Amino acid sequence: MTSTPPPDFDRETAVHPRPGEPGAYDADLPGAWKVGQGINGGVLLSMTARALSAELGTPRDDRPGHPDPLSVSAYYLSTATAGPAVVRTETVRRGNSVSHGAAELLQQDPETGLPAPRLRVLAAYGALADQPDDVRTSAKPPALAPVEECIGSHAAPPEFRAESPMLTRTDLRLDPSCVGWAVGAPSGRGEMKGWFRLPETRDPDPLLLLTVLDILPPVSFDLGVIGWAPTLELTAHVRASPAPGRLRVIHTTRNVAGGYMEEDAEIWDSADRLVAQSRQLARLPRQS
Template sequence: MSTSIETPVATSERGREGERDDERAYEFDRDTAVTLREPGVYDADLSAGWTIIHAVNGGYLLALLGRALGDHLPHPDPFTISAHYLTPSVPGPAVIRTETVRTGRTLSTGQASLFQYAEDGTEVERIRVLASYGDLDTLPDDVRTTATAPAMAAIENCFAASDGPTPAIPGSSAIADRLDLRLDPACVGWAIGAPSGKGEMRAWFGLADGREPDALSLLLTVDALPPTSFELGLKGWTPTVELTTHIRCRPAPGPLRVSITTRNLAGGFLEEDAEVWDSADRLVAQSRQLARAPRA
């Protein structure tokens, strides 16, 4: 059921995570709020708090569009969402246009595009997504997997952004202040000029204001760590070209463990495969993205 005209949409999973006293107390929920202008069309404001250098983080954008689609479609939870990043997004006003592609009993599919405005007032499409939504609470309990949680140092032995000689996310990066990110010591060689060359990044992940994870925030989580290219000895902007995320189950409260690997950097592009594990040792999200590699 969609919200009424000009009503801000900010309640994650429509209360399925358990009612919070005041969701607007959490920065992620305020900054991913969308306002229904007319059926299928939402107004949004991209916050400068989720930027890396001058561009808005791709995971934050994915969560913002995920919020709009979750309101537009009859099912509440993102199961799979694929995004193509067409042009860099900047802080400021945006409009999201959603469309229902198909509605079924257990899954509904929709697409959405986010637009911003050029100096002459014309619309510029920033990101386009295609997604299937369902209800995570209806999934069976049967789990058969060979996947194992990443081997990581204890959270108290990992490095926060303020611990090293350089920030966990270098450059002008406001997003670092909104994350409780603790990098595994085995993946911080790049910060002291000694990258491992392995193309791996692992970290404990949470939001700095204590907001617990849910299906929507997992869309941010998969794209919030420093790029694996840093550990390959390359520093600089690594813009996402395409990102596909699968949400496998609703995460338990507590910090998440995120592991990202790159096996092939070639032709100026690299892939990043991410796994997100919750405090109950469950694989709650997976993703793959194609990104442009920084220049050496």
């Protein structure tokens, strides 16, 4: 009997315990998720979070397992490239409702041959299934055009597709109001929003949300500043396990100064729930 292979996203972000090294996991950074000069930061975050889920999700020392990221703060230290990597985790504290962990993603530096840190993470983990259902919020889902009226990644400029192979890994549909940058007419609002799902048959889960928080084109595009905008720091809050179906995603910025910008992101699921939020600090694309 042939087993069903895992969905592409799970295979591409898989981590495998390293024999003889507790807390260490081997990984293979997927070139299919390249954007600009490196691997998409959200995918790196999902991969690192997967290793922490394996560590903190296992009950130990009379404490329950906490498999789900609740709050994750990540610093991006250097550009990650396709190929082998290792995630080293540390259990900082185990609690009854929340546990804390740290992790570092490393790759061998091709020049020195030494391990080079790509990403460092400090996170709080829990069990989303145990959280109360009570929600009190003034937030509202972003207004989006119907999916069939939104612009798919196949319509991106050729030079942008060439720099971003990850466009082939997503079913991302941008709202028509925020694609003027592609024809030299950005809106100037500093906003990106659209519909997201994976092309394979796979419902969203908390680990995928960490990728989706960094999936849209940089909001600087909507300000007329085109180019790679590398993330320096990103803090994500996962509020609930998402319902099956497409996700609605919005990124905004209110302040661009000193060559940097903040990007605030929200993800809403098909049940109209705000399931994840983040803020990141990114460097503005360098203009020649």
